[in-house]
Amino acid sequence: MEELHRIERMARRHPRPAIYLFQSLEDAAAREARFDVALDALYQRYFVLERLGEATSIIDDLYSGLQRADDLGLAPQTGRMLEAIGRVRYTQGEYREAMHHWGRCLELFKLTGDIRSGTEARIGLGAIYIALGDPHTGARFQRDARALLKGIDDPYLLAKLGLNLGVHERAMGERNSAVMEIESALLHAKRGDVREYEAEAYWHLGQCALDEGQLDRAESLTREALRLAFACKYVWLSSAAMMSLAHIFRQQKRLKESVSAYEEALAHAVSNGSRPQQMACHSALSQLCEELGDDTQALRHARRHLALELEIKSELSAPDRLRNLEQHDLSEKPAVQKLLELSASGTMKTVGLDESLAQVVTNAADILKVELVAICLRDDASGAIVCRALHAPDALRFKVGDAIDAGGLPHYEALQRSLEHALVVHDLRLHPSADELVPVLASADVRSLVEVPLRLRGVNVGVASFGQCGRRRNWTRDDVLFASHIANLVEHLLSDAQHIDIQRELEAANRDLELRVAERTAELETALSALEDMSLTDPLTGLRNRRFLLQHLEKDAALSMRQMRDPAAAREATDTVMFMVDLDHFKHVNDTYGHQAGDAVLIQIKERLLRVFRESDYLVRWGGEEFLIVARATQRSHSARVAERVRSAIADEDFVLPDGTRLAKTCSIGFACHPFITSNPLALSWQEVVAMIDMALYAAKRAGRNAWVGLGATHRTEGASLMAQLKASPRETVRRGVLLMETNLDSERVLNAF
Known part of the structure; x- marks a missing residue:
């Protein structure tokens, strides 16, 4: 390197x-x-x-x-x-x-x-969109290029991007911004000794001066651009700058000098192959020659300009322009129209498969302008790939009926079996199986090849090959699209030919399929039920998870609220009490004894909670060492008693780690009922009650741990502003009697912990 x-x-x-x-x-x-x-x-x-x-x-x-x-x-x-x-x-x-x-x-x-290729591509696409009259899309690509270069000091790319941004700003009429971008590009070009972009920057600055009508300054800057372009042999800019100089001469009424300059610019444009520059030169020369009275030259340049314009536009959107082309008396239909007519042809459906394939290869050769088209299909009996239809020079030794077998062309035969997309070979010598294939096709002097796999029901059944003889061909995107479309047409023909056999197979398979579907459906229903249960279960403890709670608690909450609103049912209604349990100093267990020990403690907590709560209650692992228990159909007056049982269940018995170590641990608990206010059951959602017990839990922790704190409503509790008051001043909310607090600790200490 x-x-x-x-x-x-x-x-x-x-x-x-x-x-x-x-x-x-x-x-x-x-x-x-x-x-x-x-x-x-x-x-x-x-x-x-x-x-x-x-x-x-x-x-x-x-x-x-x-x-x-x-x-x-x-x-x-x-x-x-x-x-x-x-x-x-x-x-x-x-x-x-x-x-x-x-x-x-x-x-x-x-x-x-790859920053360079990514930036160059974005700059190029931006330039195309600007040239096509879509500066907004062009600007988006240019901005993407700038973002890509952020923090990268590459004078070449920075200069190139600056120039393109300047061109965009100028196209949008923002001349001051354009000049700033171009001058920045000039600095980068000089710093990196990128002479071609230094020259181009002077040229663009000259264009900006020309926009402002500053002809003398425009000429000076353009001549400097020309000097630098000639010095570094930048031919494209030599043409562009010479065109600008010719335009300045024309503005100054120096018509003969303008003609000479345009002719020199045209010579440069021809040498560098730039058709847009050639088109612009011919257009200007046509007008100048007409002004000078040279009608013959004016007509010659006008015709050449029109021919180039049609070439470029047809390549941009040939299918879109088809209707316009049909208005003229064309000696030959466009390729895209031939392809559409071939696809829509009904005659192939009335003849046998071999005759249909023969029609396809003949038409394909005409559409793609190639000398070789071959359709080769895999023989079910032998497994060999056999040529079924062929359009080729007589010199080709390979004929219809010949087989490509693994014995003669093993690598090529294996390649065809595995081919998934069109194989585009601009130079046959670079074909993956060139050593085997070149000798076979040498008699027809095949130089370039496109091969498209033929697939039926997801399986390769053959290949459609399109070859250029006598000269190399760099296949275009349209060539490959047309070849792929023809291959798709062949696949449809093969599918139609096999339809009757497939139909019979399908009828037999359908009966078997219905039986297997019924069996599979039963299996899936069983598996789905198991998966659903898994999705609602914490994998470590086997307790339910948040998803389970979200699915079930809304129904329970709605039932409780309906009972509270119904006077007859309210007398027998029970409460839903929520307990949030958090193990104290659990991080110490993981940090000291490892995560396996922590998992063992969590599992033992589950076992102790199951001893306290009923089977109908929801025991949910809320996250980490936090557990949320929803005690259903419970009297709220029993809440503190249950909280104490939970605290004792955790604190009164050591936890046993996998290595036999015994640990004494405690927990903190927060609890509250839902509906929170019996006289106004809709005042607080269950989510707000969970937030409230979370506050109670952390008050218990801050007050000393190994404790429980419960919050309840009083006759002063108003749902509309309760959560706002609690968040703003929890201590005062309790002191004023808006909330009732229960705890196994000193009440004042707990209040100070809120």
Whole structure:
């Protein structure tokens, strides 16, 4: 990696030698199977070529690198290849392909956390949305990129982000903000010696000056941008800045100088492959030539501008523009229309499977513009993959009826069995089974391949293969989508052909299934009941948990309140008394004797509580060492007596730890009744009563522990403000007789503990 960094450091000042050295390192690393280093060197080579405006020359290598990185599971390198391909496609004006690759790059970023590729992809997507007239979405991507770079001092990325943010602010009419962002980017570029972005910053500042009508300042800044762009061989900016200079000349009525500048900008745009720049130059030249009276040149440039505009727009939304295209007398239908017509064709349903497959491969070759289409299906008897339909050059030795068996192509046959998604191979030599497959397809000179698995009922039954012969093809997202759609159509045909057999199997299986479903339903009901019980039970103590209480207490509380409101029932109504029990100094047990000892103490507490309370009462492990007991159908006058029994049950008998150690422990208890006020049963909810007994419990703890404190209503208790009074001044609430307090300790000491 040191060698890679050394070349990287010299690349800005000596780009051509750096390209050669990166290529040499890439080849050497590949021979030594250090593919991560080879791919990193490829990425750096692209990086230099992009500044030189020659990135399109490396596009095949980038697609091959993407394929290799994908195959080897090299996620960081896959992200960088996607980022680079997206950048090249963006420069070419192929926004749809750029968005596809940058979108994949962002998905990978979630896995790799590669700041550079994640930031570059967000900046690129933001630029596309701004170019498409959606600055708000573009700004969101730019803000995400800024958040990603927070705390990271990378002058290159900070300069790039600043420039893009400046472009966005300018697009939104915020010129002052735009200038601030661009000047910040200029500082980062100078600090990091990123000369191409230093040049670009001057150009953008010139654009801002031009917006303000400051033609002289705009020209000065643009010429400085041009000087720096030429010096660092930044071809894209050379074209952009020259276009700006031409525009300034035009504003100054220097029309011939403007034409010359636009022609020079067009030459740069052609060399770097930027169709948007070419389109802008042709548009301006068309208007200038018309002003100068050169109608022939004006028409030539207008036609070229229109052709480029149609190319870019059609690539952005070909399906959406289909209806517009149909209005013209086209010599050939668009691929998407052919695909839709093939999918809707009813003739294939009236012929046999083999004839239907033959129609599919013929049409598929026309739709995708490929020379090879093959449908191969697995033979049930032999297990071999057999060619059932084929469109291919006569030179191909593989024919319909030929089998791909494990004996001849073992690796390829195994690959087809396990294939789950489309396998996209831009260079056949990089196919996972290249050693076996290349000799088979060499007779037809197949260079690139897309293979889509055919699946029925979740099982691979074959493969649909689409091959480019005679030249390499870098498959686009649309190519893969069309191939996948055709494979899906084949799956439907196979499904229809098997329908009768499957129907018979289903009828027999259905009878068996009904029986098994009935058995399984009974098993599930039993299991569900057990699971429901488990979900309501504390796993350590076997007591009920909070979920159980929430499910059952509302019903009990509602019943009590109905009885209290009914005069006839109120005479025989009983209370629900809630006790909160908390073991004193339980943390000491865990810290001193370990959690196993603590668990043993909790289990023994459960056993003692079961001795005090009835089977109909709810014993709930409330959390940690806290237990909430809901004593149902109990007289509130017995509450203190029950609390004392609980305290004694805990304090009067030692706890025995697993190692035989005996511990004396105590507990603190808070209790109250629900409904709290018998004359106004709706005044307090049971949750508020629990909060009240929690306060009582902690008063017992603060007053000395090994104690119980109960709270009850008096004739002065008013529900509307009780909880507020209790929280604000619990001591005074009791002293004024608003609440009745019961305790086994000195009352004054407990009051002072509230």
